[in-house]
Amino acid sequence: MKKANKTTLVSVIITNYNKSNFILKSVRSCLNQCYEKKEIIFIDDKSSDNSLIKIKKFKKKNKLNFSVFSNSKQKGKYATFNHIDAVKKGLSKAKGKYIFLLDSDDYFHENKITSIVNIFKNNKNIKFILDLPILKFKNKEIKKSFPYKIFKNKWPKFPPTSCMCFEKKYLKVAIKKIGFKKFPNLAIDFRLAVYYSLILKKFYIYKSHFTYYRQVDQSMDTKYIKYRSKEWWVRRKEAFDFLNYILKKNKLPINKSLDFHITNFFNKILSL
Secondary structure, three states: OOOOOOOOOEEEEEEEOOOOOOHHHHHHHHHOOOOOOEEEEEEEOOOOOOHHHHHHHHHHHHOOOOEEEEOOOOOOOOHHHHHHHHHHHHHHHOOOOEEEEEEOOOEEOOOHHHHHHHHHHHOOOOOEEEEEEEEEOOOOEEEOOOOOOOOOOOOOOOOOHHHEEEEHHHHHHHHHHHOOOOOOOOOHHHHHHHHHHHHHOOEEEEEEEEEEEEOOOOOHHHHOOOOOOHHHHHHHHHHHHHHHHHHHHOOOOOOOOHHHHHHHHHHHHHOO
16 A cells, blocks of 8 residues: 655644633644644634633644634524534635544544545545544543445434545535535534535545544533434434435435435424
8 A cells, every 4th residue: 555645734624612621632632643744723713711822822832833713703603603614714724635624622543644644645536534433431432333324315324523534625615515504403524424425425434443532411412312302303304404405406316205204294293
């Protein structure tokens, strides 16, 4: 296998909102990568904690070569849209050929970037790579696996944002296609997974665990209690609506599965 050309610049975009307790672990995991030629772009979305003070102090004290940007105000009330805007801002600053996304409470294994870049270099048709997450709880770690298929007729399952890596020019196109201000309950990872798997079809599942994904009380798994929560069914309907929107825009068959009809039924019942 051809080894990664370490003269190829990669960009890591770290997005943060009120995660001051975790940001240094996240940044250090990027700085300590075996891959040398990298830039780190830290985007703070107007945090109300001391995130920005902490990261600027860390940067100054260690004289590190990474960029810190902060929004003067949040652009909207929806966290999903603010996250998309933060990724867009980071992407506009990025100079690397490959883009690694990282939420500020997660962190990378030291060999992640080298391993992922090697795959890109040896597979010219691949434009999007997902590795496997290690779920990081307070007192334990769990290596997570996924079916890694975006079914047209079922609820998609895929790794979180911090497991996603892209060739930059294709990510720019994808962001334009999926980064619009509709479907406020749908995060950027869902949108990108749908687009790359159903439309672009240039992705690869790397079955190695290189991303530590921190589990906290406000994680999506605990926020939406399956089958019992109105919010969960609303989010599920938005997912189908988004999926059908993307399929229609690309002149592909619309989803009218049993799962789709069940989701619409429960949304009508819960809205009464």
